[in-house]
Amino acid sequence: MEKQFEEFKLQLEESGGVREKIRSVVTEIEASNRMLSSCLLSVHQSLPLSGVLEKANGHIETVKGLYVQLAEILKDCPGEFYRYHGDWRSETQTVVSLIAFLHWLETGALLMHAEAEKKLGLGSSDFGLDIEDYLTGLCFMSNEFPRYVVNRVTAGDYDCPRKVLTFLTDLHTAFRMLNLRNDFLRKKFDGMKYDLRRVEEVYYDVKIRGLASDGSAQGQANATGDQLTLP
Amino acid sequence: MEKQFEEFKLQLEESGGVREKIRSVVTEIEASNRMLSSCLLSVHQSLPLSGVLEKANGHIETVKGLYVQLAEILKDCPGEFYRYHGDWRSETQTVVSLIAFLHWLETGALLMHAEAEKKLGLGSSDFGLDIEDYLTGLCFMSNEFPRYVVNRVTAGDYDCPRKVLTFLTDLHTAFRMLNLRNDFLRKKFDGMKYDLRRVEEVYYDVKIRGLASDGSAQGQANATGDQLTLP
Amino acid sequence: MEKQFEEFKLQLEESGGVREKIRSVVTEIEASNRMLSSCLLSVHQSLPLSGVLEKANGHIETVKGLYVQLAEILKDCPGEFYRYHGDWRSETQTVVSLIAFLHWLETGALLMHAEAEKKLGLGSSDFGLDIEDYLTGLCFMSNEFPRYVVNRVTAGDYDCPRKVLTFLTDLHTAFRMLNLRNDFLRKKFDGMKYDLRRVEEVYYDVKIRGLASDGSAQGQANATGDQLTLP
Amino acid sequence: MEKQFEEFKLQLEESGGVREKIRSVVTEIEASNRMLSSCLLSVHQSLPLSGVLEKANGHIETVKGLYVQLAEILKDCPGEFYRYHGDWRSETQTVVSLIAFLHWLETGALLMHAEAEKKLGLGSSDFGLDIEDYLTGLCFMSNEFPRYVVNRVTAGDYDCPRKVLTFLTDLHTAFRMLNLRNDFLRKKFDGMKYDLRRVEEVYYDVKIRGLASDGSAQGQANATGDQLTLP
Numbered sequence: 001m002e003k004q005f006e007e008f009k010l011q012l013e014e015s016g017g018v019r020e021k022i023r024s025v026v027t028e029i030e031a032s033n034r035m036l037s038s039c040l041l042s043v044h045q046s047l048p049l050s051g052v053l054e055k056a057n058g059h060i061e062t063v064k065g066l067y068v069q070l071a072e073i074l075k076d077c078p079g080e081f082y083r084y085h086g087d088w089r090s091e092t093q094t095v096v097s098l099i100a101f102l103h104w105l106e107t108g109a110l111l112m113h114a115e116a117e118k119k120l121g122l123g124s125s126d127f128g129l130d131i132e133d134y135l136t137g138l139c140f141m142s143n144e145f146p147r148y149v150v151n152r153v154t155a156g157d158y159d160c161p162r163k164v165l166t167f168l169t170d171l172h173t174a175f176r177m178l179n180l181r182n183d184f185l186r187k188k189f190d191g192m193k194y195d196l197r198r199v200e201e202v203y204y205d206v207k208i209r210g211l212a213s214d215g216s217a218q219g220q221a222n223a224t225g226d227q228l229t230l231p
Numbered sequence: 232m233e234k235q236f237e238e239f240k241l242q243l244e245e246s247g248g249v250r251e252k253i254r255s256v257v258t259e260i261e262a263s264n265r266m267l268s269s270c271l272l273s274v275h276q277s278l279p280l281s282g283v284l285e286k287a288n289g290h291i292e293t294v295k296g297l298y299v300q301l302a303e304i305l306k307d308c309p310g311e312f313y314r315y316h317g318d319w320r321s322e323t324q325t326v327v328s329l330i331a332f333l334h335w336l337e338t339g340a341l342l343m344h345a346e347a348e349k350k351l352g353l354g355s356s357d358f359g360l361d362i363e364d365y366l367t368g369l370c371f372m373s374n375e376f377p378r379y380v381v382n383r384v385t386a387g388d389y390d391c392p393r394k395v396l397t398f399l400t401d402l403h404t405a406f407r408m409l410n411l412r413n414d415f416l417r418k419k420f421d422g423m424k425y426d427l428r429r430v431e432e433v434y435y436d437v438k439i440r441g442l443a444s445d446g447s448a449q450g451q452a453n454a455t456g457d458q459l460t461l462p
Numbered sequence: 463m464e465k466q467f468e469e470f471k472l473q474l475e476e477s478g479g480v481r482e483k484i485r486s487v488v489t490e491i492e493a494s495n496r497m498l499s500s501c502l503l504s505v506h507q508s509l510p511l512s513g514v515l516e517k518a519n520g521h522i523e524t525v526k527g528l529y530v531q532l533a534e535i536l537k538d539c540p541g542e543f544y545r546y547h548g549d550w551r552s553e554t555q556t557v558v559s560l561i562a563f564l565h566w567l568e569t570g571a572l573l574m575h576a577e578a579e580k581k582l583g584l585g586s587s588d589f590g591l592d593i594e595d596y597l598t599g600l601c602f603m604s605n606e607f608p609r610y611v612v613n614r615v616t617a618g619d620y621d622c623p624r625k626v627l628t629f630l631t632d633l634h635t636a637f638r639m640l641n642l643r644n645d646f647l648r649k650k651f652d653g654m655k656y657d658l659r660r661v662e663e664v665y666y667d668v669k670i671r672g673l674a675s676d677g678s679a680q681g682q683a684n685a686t687g688d689q690l691t692l693p
Numbered sequence: 694m695e696k697q698f699e700e701f702k703l704q705l706e707e708s709g710g711v712r713e714k715i716r717s718v719v720t721e722i723e724a725s726n727r728m729l730s731s732c733l734l735s736v737h738q739s740l741p742l743s744g745v746l747e748k749a750n751g752h753i754e755t756v757k758g759l760y761v762q763l764a765e766i767l768k769d770c771p772g773e774f775y776r777y778h779g780d781w782r783s784e785t786q787t788v789v790s791l792i793a794f795l796h797w798l799e800t801g802a803l804l805m806h807a808e809a810e811k812k813l814g815l816g817s818s819d820f821g822l823d824i825e826d827y828l829t830g831l832c833f834m835s836n837e838f839p840r841y842v843v844n845r846v847t848a849g850d851y852d853c854p855r856k857v858l859t860f861l862t863d864l865h866t867a868f869r870m871l872n873l874r875n876d877f878l879r880k881k882f883d884g885m886k887y888d889l890r891r892v893e894e895v896y897y898d899v900k901i902r903g904l905a906s907d908g909s910a911q912g913q914a915n916a917t918g919d920q921l922t923l924p
């Protein structure tokens with residue numbers, strides 16, 4: 001009996017040590033996410049977008065380096081990705097929401113799963129971006145849009161609601177194709193319809209007052225080579 | 232975007248399908264565990280032990296078959312044991328507690344981890360018996376002893392408390408070697424000392440009344456080739 | 463043994479006596495805070511601000527006298543500020559929220575930590591204003607702004623949302639510099655973003671209806687020597 | 694505003710750093726307490742007492758070294774003992790229960806507060822043993838006696854219940870002198886009467902069967918130069 005428990009002791013210490021290492025990296029990811037979030041939140045104050053994006057991309061490089069460290073730790077535990085996955089899941093959902101929002105600001109398009117993996121330096125090894133974490137991150141990103149649209153209109157960007165609405169509607173439609181069994185993800189997705197509704201209301205406010213531009217006006221705006229949603 | 236979500240749909244359906252299959256087997260394990268538990272609990276009523284053990288071993292064969300099915304399902308998901316592990320963890324802890332108690336009834340010794348894996352048809356493939364599940368199962372087994380000892384003494388088996396006490400004390404000592412970080416397991420282990428204390432009290436009752444045999448008397452009992460604690 | 467417990471009896475009675483004295487002063491602080499809060503809340507009803515401020519400053523004088531009493535009690539327990547700190551912490555957070563809101567009404571600026579200590583008669587002795595209590599008080603103050611902004615707009619003060627938004631945004635940005643480990647404070651700070659978002663929405667409503675003044679209009683208002691946000 | 698928050702950032706980081714250092718030492722105290730507890734628990738199995746005590750005293754030396762480290766950390770924060778006190782309070786109550794039980798095993802007497810401080814290397818500086826922590830530790834120690842008495846009687850030491858009963862009765866009487874306002878401590882003290890009652894029952898069992906020695910018999914036992922409660 002004693003010999004068996006001595007072996008257990010070693011094995012529990014080993015997995016405890018892995019968790020310790022993971023926790024230390026995850027704490028750094030959390031801090032970097034806070035910096036990235038702070039940086040991105042300044043888009044609500046209509047600061048020049050280019051400066052925000054540049055700084056944000058710097059923070060993403062830091063996060064990427066940390067994910068590479070995480071993948072390195074997991075390399076010594078083949079087949080145990082999901083054993084420890086719960087230890088960084090929440091931070092991963094947060095960082096996906098942030099880089100997907102940033103990507104939308106830069107391109108007006110959805111950050112694809114493969115692109116998200118690449119931005120985080122993942123995917124080549126066993127350490128990938130779990131699909132449900134990616135989808136949850138997109139739901140969190142969606143929560144940022146109502147506030148963004150309100151602040152953009154306040155700043156005089158009357159075209160923003162239409163663009164966001166188109167994007168969110170497409171995203172919502174795509175999500176609806178999925179048969180979500182994961183309770184947490186389903187609940188977060190259920191919240192997306194409130195974001196959609198709020199954006200619709202802002203678009204309505206702008207439209208009913210004759211402030212929204214039509215397609216051609218937007219064409220012109222684009223022609224100026226300007227940022228997608230910020231003048 | 233649509234193409235990506237179509238792929239997600241397939242992947243989520245695939246993992247949903249795996250969970251469905253697992254759930255159906257786990258439901259059967261749960262039912263078999265209930266049968267096995269019912270059967271084992273009859274030792275509290277001092278029925279002839281041989282009959283109880285024979286029936287119990289039959290149920291274990293059924294459970295083993297089900298674990299083999301589970302391992303078969305997981306074969307198609309290499310490296311994802313821990314992804315789905317939570318789906319059968321609780322039943323595994325229960326079955327370990329039952330087969331470990333049965334093993335003690337048969338041999339008076341602790342069912343080792345490797346023996347438990349063998350009894351459940353596991354260990355050859357990626358699908359093993361998680362150490363923490365095994366240890367949690369042993370804690371659950373410990374909870375059965377206070378009641379068992381009381382009923383054995385009632386049935387006139389005054390030597391049982393001493394034997395159980397020795398076994399539980401050794402098990403408790405072995406557990407104390409471990410530095411348990413898992414909160415659930417630590418809590419369950421903390422409960423073991425109440426079992427120990429209760430068994431000590433029964434042993435005390437028997438001893439103070441001069442009912443407990445000393446070592447030599449037990450030597451004779453063993454010489455008759457009888458079951459360790461059951462006549 | 464007895465002699466030791468007799469000494470304990472004396473020491474416990476002594477610290478019990480200190481707590482009794484503290485409790486009696488804290489009960490008075492609680493009552494004064496309620497009066498101050500009642501008084502300040504009348505700004506939501508657009509009563510003349512000067513009367514409100516005068517009455518409120520009277521209540522603050524009362525609270526200040528009570529904090530001086532508290533500091534006096536603690537003078538006899540050098541090095542034990544934090545032993546009893548939990549007994550008045552909650553009231554201190556409340557009073558900071560009230561005097562910081564009052565200060566904003568008077569000046570449009572943040573009540574600094576040193577100013578808050580001075581208003582409460584603290585800081586000269588060992589008895590200071592704990593930084594985390596001060597910060598928590600600021601979070602509570604933030605909770606008052608959404609309601610205030612709504613009521614000011616109702617009363618026709620269309621310039622108020624912009625001013626509050628600028629102030630809250632700066633405060634939120636300053637808080638984000640901090641790496642908050644205190645769970646209670648972090649949670650309260652997390653709530654500040656909902657206040658910010660609500661104020662943004664009110665500013666949006668005012669702006670989209672063309673009711674918000676631009677910078678020059680506000681310049682005029684200031685030129686009249688009027689209160690920052692109250693006519 | 695920014696300058697003030699930058700100062701806060703520094704101060705919060707400083708106190709966060711102190712807490713980090715404390716936590717790391719407290720984790721080690723926790724581990725040492727587990728070792729000490731394991732070691733002391735073997736008295737329930739009637740192992741030779743001298744060996745147990747020797748090993749236990751070794752563990753106490755380790756704990757003492759850790760408390761000296763803790764006191765060292767706090768030296769840089771004069772007057773802030775109670776600010777961080779909650780971070781090690783629980784471990785201190787545990788270690789007091791263990792060293793007080795050990796002391797009783799060695800001497801049959803209560804470990805006094807000053808002796809406890811000395812054993813933990815405390816008391817010379819600002820870092821002392823809080824009286825309420827000491828008293829709570831004694832309540833925890835009391836919880837160990839019912840089990841101890843049961844196991845001693847089982848091992849044939851019929852004189853132990855009387856000695857424990859005398860000790861616990863004196864301790865309970867001494868506690869009753871105190872006017873306990875601390876809810877946690879009062880609750881723990883309320884539990885002591887159940888320990889007392891259980892020990893009384895064991896003493897009754899021994900007495901009614903004519904197994905308890907009277908005073909003179911105990912005199913003889915002591916004359917053999919034997920350990921106080923263990924043959």
